[in-house]
Amino acid sequence: MKPLVLDLPYPSADELTTDVRSGNILSFAYATLKGELAAVLQYVYHHFYFDNIEKEIADALMSVAFAEMKHIDILGKAMLKLGVSPRYVQCPNTNAFFNTSQVSKATSPAKMLMDDVQSELNAIADYQKMLFVLKNEQVAAIIQRILLDEQLHLETFKNLLEKYSKN
Numbered sequence: 001m002k003p004l005v006l007d008l009p010y011p012s013a014d015e016l017t018t019d020v021r022s023g024n025i026l027s028f029a030y031a032t033l034k035g036e037l038a039a040v041l042q043y044v045y046h047h048f049y050f051d052n053i054e055k056e057i058a059d060a061l062m063s064v065a066f067a068e069m070k071h072i073d074i075l076g077k078a079m080l081k082l083g084v085s086p087r088y089v090q091c092p093n094t095n096a097f098f099n100t101s102q103v104s105k106a107t108s109p110a111k112m113l114m115d116d117v118q119s120e121l122n123a124i125a126d127y128q129k130m131l132f133v134l135k136n137e138q139v140a141a142i143i144q145r146i147l148l149d150e151q152l153h154l155e156t157f158k159n160l161l162e163k164y165s166k167n
Contacts, residue, residue, distance in 0.1 A: 001059065003066035004156060005149045010074055011141040016081035022136040023084030027092040029130065029146075030075045033102040034122050037088060039068045042103045042119060046112045053109055057160050061116070064153050071146050078142055113161040120154035 031037040043065035050058035076086035088098040104115035127147045134140045 001062055001066060003070050004060065004063035004153060005067045005070065006152055008145065008148065010145050011138065013074065013078040013081050013138075013142065016078055016136075016138055018081075018083040019136050019139070020083050022134060022139040023079045023082030024092050025130050025134055026075050026079050026082065026139065026143075027084055027086070027089075029123075029126060029143075030072065030079065030086055031088040031098050032092065033090050033098070034119075034126065036068045036072045036075065036123075037098060038100070038102050039119055039123065040065050040072070041100060043068065043116065045103065046106075046116060049107060049112060050109065054164065057109075057113070057164065060156055060160055064116075064156065067149055067153065071149070074142060074146065078139065082139070109164060110161070113157060113164060116157045117154065117161060120150055120157060123150045124154060 029035050043061045047058050047061040047065065050061060079086045084092075090096040090098055104112065104119070106112045106115050124147065127143055127150060130143050131140055131147075134143065
């Protein structure tokens, strides 16, 4: 199964240099309570439920989870280059380690899909906020590219919700 991403290259993080401010901004998307790690866990969890209900939705959820894993990889590498440890914490610069408290616990198909739509809306809003405060153009380019994938995921979940609601 392939990640659900646009067929566009991601800007490289190879040329990034220490910029702790930008690294800390990125960390909000990485593994905080609403970050990429939470999305991966939510979509995999929902995949398990849909695997016995609707294979198309289950496969789409796993493809989006793989895309979010790709984003974790990109963000983690960029954070290291920027001088920030890619730790799994609830909030940057804390020792409160990541937990699954914000991962959807829904088990009804409609609620799961609605939660997935909301998760993507939150990700898009958070990435747009990051773009507003980022001054590092190289980091902003990485965020803009990831944002395109999140918009694709949102449309995918909306279409699946509409299709599932008609059944």
